[in-house]
Amino acid sequence: EGPPRHRRVCSASDAECLRSTARRTSLIAHDLPPAVVASLLQEITLEEAAGDGGPASSGVLPPSQLASALPPYSIAQQQQQNAGRDSPTKVPKEEEVVFTEQERNTLLSMDVGQFAYLESTEYVMVNTYDVHFYASYALSTLWPLLEVSLQLDFASSVLVATTVCAHPPESRSVGRQFYTHFTSHLPRHSHGGGSVNPASSARRQQVPDHEMLTPISKAGGNVDPEENGTTSPALVQLKFFNNGVTGNRKPASIVPHDLGSPCEDPWYLPNSYCLRDTSNWKDLPCKFVLSVYRDFTVTTNRCMAFLKQVWGAVHSVMRYCMENFVSTNGLIENEGKPDQTYDVWVMTGVSAYCGGLWLATLAAAADMAETLCFHGLADWYREYQRRASQALEKLLWNGTYYNFDSSTRPQHDSIIADQMAGHWFARSCGLPGVFATERVIRSLRTVYEYNVVKFGQIAAAEDLKAGVPTPPPYRGAVNGMRPDGRIDMCSLQSQEVWTGTTYMIAAGMLMEGLVEEAWNTARGVYEGTYVSFGLWFSTPEAWLANGNFRALCYMRPLSVWSIQAALDLIAEDPARHAALAAEVRRRFPSTG
DSSP, rough: OOSSSGSSOOOOTTTTTOOHHHHHHHHHGTOOOOHHHHHHHHHHOOOOOTTTOOOOTTTOOOGGGGGTTSSSOHHHHHHHHHHHOOOOSSSOTTTTTOHHHHHHHHHHTOOOOOOBBBSSSSOOOOHHHHHHHHHHHHHHHHHHHHHHHHHHHHHHHEEEEEEEEEOOOGGGGGHHHHHHHHHHHHHOOOTSSOOOHHHHHTTOOOOTTTEEEEEOOOOOOOOTOOOSSSOOOOEEEETTTTTTOEEEEEOOOOOOSOOOTSSOOOTTSSSOOSSSSSGGGGGHHHHHHHHHIIIIISSSOOOOHHHHHHHHHHHHHHHHHHHBBHHHHEEEEEEOOOOOSTSSSSEEEEEEEHHHHHHHHHHHHHHHHHTOOHHHHHHHHHHHHHHHHHHHHHHHOOOBOOBBSOOOSSSGGGEEETTHHHHHHHHHHHOOOOHHHHHHHHHHHHIIIIIIIHHHHHHHHHHTTOHHHOSSOOOOOSEEEETTTOOOOSSSSGGEEHHHHHHHHHHHHHHHTTTHHHHHHHHHHHIIIIIIIIOOTTOOOOTTTTEEEEOSSSSSGGGGGHHHHHHHHHSSHHHHHHHHHHHHHHHOOOOO
C-alpha cells in the first residue's frame, strides 16, 4: 500500500474504486441527445498543438506561429516517435481518447453525489478554485472521493459555457431558501472590526432565473439543444464591480473561479464572483491542470479512467492558454492588473508566482500526455518548459530570490512569500520540481528571513504598542516584503499574512530541508489564530501586522494538510532528507 500519501483509492484494474459527477452535472441532468453525450464522454478532442491560427493579441504567440521556435506536433510525428518504443498499448487516434470496457465500468461506479463547501462565511461561493488549490490537500488526504468528485465537476464545467436557456425558476428555490437562512446567521467581521467586506456583497448579485449551462461542440460553439439549426443561445452577461464593464459570465475552455453561490444555483451557474472578470486570470488554468495531475498520480494512484475523463478539459485549457496568455518567451504574462488569486495586487509581465505555476503546469501536462501515449505532444510540452524556464531565470532571478515580476515598477523586486507555489506543488505530485535546488533553498531562506522573521518583529512592535506584554516572535509569512526590510504597502493583500499560503510555504520548506524554518513559519499561524486573536475554529484568510483580520472560517487554511503531505514524502526516504537538512543547517546555521 505504501506510505499514507499513497492510500489506494483505486487503480486502473479496480472498477469499484472511485465515483464521478461529471456526467450527471452536464449531461444526465440536462437530458441531452445521445450524440452529444457520446461526444463529451467518449470523443475527447486532441487537436494538433500547431493549431489552426487566428488573430493573436499583442505579445501573444499562438501555436500556429511557433514553428520557428518549437517543433510542431502532428499525428505523423507521434507515430514516428512511437515506432521504436516498447509499448503494449496501441497509440490512440489523435482525435480521441479510447476507454476500455473496464474503464467505462469504473466511470459508471464513481458517483458519490456532488460536494460543495464555502470559501468563507463572508465570501459566499462554493468550491472557489484558486483557493481550493491550497485547501485540496485536506480533501485529497481525508476524503479522496469528494476531491475526485469536485475535480470532475470542474472538468465538466470547463467544456461548457454559461448561456441563456430554458431553466425553470422553481429548480433554484431550494438554494435561495438555504441562502436566506444561512446569511441571517453570519458573523460580521472585517479589517475594521465592523461590517462585512464590501467585496463579499458584490459576490451575491442575483441573476435572472433563465440562465444555465449549455454544452459546447468540439468546434467550440454551443450545441443547440433542439438541433434544428437555430442560433445558439447567447452567453450570459455579468457586470463586474471593479470597472462596471459587462462581460461573459463563463465562456467555454475557461476554468471557473467557483461553481456558484447558494443564493443562485451551484453547478448550473458557476462564476458567482463578480468583482473582476476571472476569464483572464493566469493562475486558474495552471491550478486546474496541476490539481488534476495531483489527483491522478496521488489521490487515485494513477487511475486511467480518471485521467481519460478529464483529459479533454486539460487539453482545452492548455490550448486556450497557449493561444491567449503565453508570450513569445513561452511564459504566461500578467496584464498589469490583479489577474490571479491576489485579486487586488497587481502583477505585470512575467511574475514569480504565475511563472512558477506555469512551469509546473507544463511538466504535469507533459506527463499526462506521455501516460496517454501522446508522446509527440509530451515532448512538445517539455521543450516548451525548457525554453520558458530559461526565460524566467533570466528575467526574475536576482541571485537571492525571484523578483516579484519583470516590470519596471518600484515594487518589481519585492519578495513575494508564495514564489515557490508551483515548485512545491510539482514536488508533492512526484515531479522533480521546476527550479534548481540551490535557488529554491536561497529563495525560501530569503522568504523566511524577511517575510517571516522581520515581519514577526514588526508585528511584535505593534503588539507592544497595544499593550501586549510578551508578543509572539512569529505571526506567519506576510505576502510581500521590500528588500530593505519594510512591508510592501502597494496593496492591501501585499500587507497581509495569508494563513493558508503560510502553511503551504512551511510544507515547501520542510521538503527542502529547512526544518526549523518550516515549523517557525507554521507556528506563526498557530500563534495568531489560537493565542493572540482567539479565533478558534474560525481561522481567517488574512491578518495585518496590527492584528486586524479578514474573512473568518476561510477555506485556504485547510492547506495545513499540505504539511502532512510533505511529511509523508519525507518518510519515503528519511535518510536522504536527513542528509539534506544537515547540509542546509551547515550552510545556514542561524535561523533568526
